[in-house]
Amino acid sequence: PFAPPPRLSLSGSVLQSPLAISKTSTSTPQKVKVSAVALPAYSGGILFEQLNSPGIAIKSVINDWMNMYDSDKERKGTVSLILVNLILWSSRVEEDIKPENFVTESASQILHDLQERIEPAGQTKADFPLLERNKKHKVLRTQYVEFWTHWASSILPAVKDLELIEKVILPWLISMTSASYRPIRYAATLAVLSIVQGCCKACVSMQKELEINSRVMNTKKSISSKKIIESISARMAEIEKLMQLSIDAVFVQRYRDVDALLREKCVDSIHSWIVTYPEVFLDNAYLRYIGW
Secondary structure (H helix, E strand, C coil), X not given: CCCXXXXXXXXXCCCCCCCCCCEXXXXXXXXXXXXXXXXXXXXXXXXXXXXXXXXXXXXXXXXXXXXXXXXXXXXXHHHHHHHHHHHHHHCXXXXXXXXXXXXXXXXXXXXXXXXXXXXXXXXCCCCCHHHCCCXXXXXXHHHHHHHHHHHHHHHHHHXXXXXXXXXXXXXXXXXXXXXXXXXXXXXXXXXXHHHHHHHHHHHXXXXXXXXXXXXXXXXXXXXXXXXXXXXXXXXXXXXXXXXXHHHHHHHHHHCCCCCHHHHHHHHHHHHHHHHHCHHHHCCHHHHCCCCC
C-alpha cells in the first residue's frame, strides 16, 4: 500500500474569512473545526471545514457567497478562487492557488506544476476525504454534492451577470477534471456533475415562472410580464449554454474515464438529469449513454 500524499504548506497573508459560518436552527450546534494554521481569505480550507460540519446551513453559506460576488467587485476574484481551492482541499491537497496565479489562460500549467509537487504514488480509493469511509468525512460527502447543486440552482438564475462564472470559475473546474492526480480529477468531476444537476433544477424552476408570466401577459396584456419573460428566457439560454459546455467538456470525457467510480458517477448523474429535466435529457442523444 502507498502512503497518503503529504500535507502541503499554506502561504499568503492572513485575512478574515469572507464566508460566515452558518448553522441551521433545528440542528444541535456543532463546533466547526478551526485549522491550527490561520488561513488566507481565498483558501478553500475555510469552505472545506464548513462542509465538514454537521448541521451547516448550506443555503446561508451560498447566500453569503452570492452577496459578495454581486456587491464587491474587488472580492469577486477572492470568492471565485475559494471555489477552485475547495477542490484542492477536498482532494487532500492543502495548498491553495494564490490570487496572483489565478489566471484562467494558465490554469492547465498551474495545475500541472501543482501536481508535480504532490507524491502521486498509487493512491488507493480511500486516500482522500470524498471517498474515505469514516464518520469524519461522512458529512462532507453529502454536503459537498449538496453545496455545488444548490450553488448552481440558486446562484446562476440570481446573480447580475454570469461572465466570471463562464470565463473563470467553470473553465478552472473543467481543467481540474482532466488532472492526472486522481483525487483532484474525482473532486472536480463530482463538482461539475453536481453543477449540471443544479442547472437542471434552475431551468425547471424558471420554466414554471415563464408559464405563470405568460398566462398573466395573455390575460392582462402586461408590459411588465413581457419584460420578465424576456429576462427569464435570456438567463435560461445562458444557463443551458453553461450546462451544455459542462456536459461536452466533462461528462463525455469522464464517462470513459479509466476510473470505474467516475464512470459510475457519470451514469448516476445523467439518470438524475433525465428525471429532473426530461424536456432536454429524455432524448436519444443522452439516452444512448445509459443504454437503448
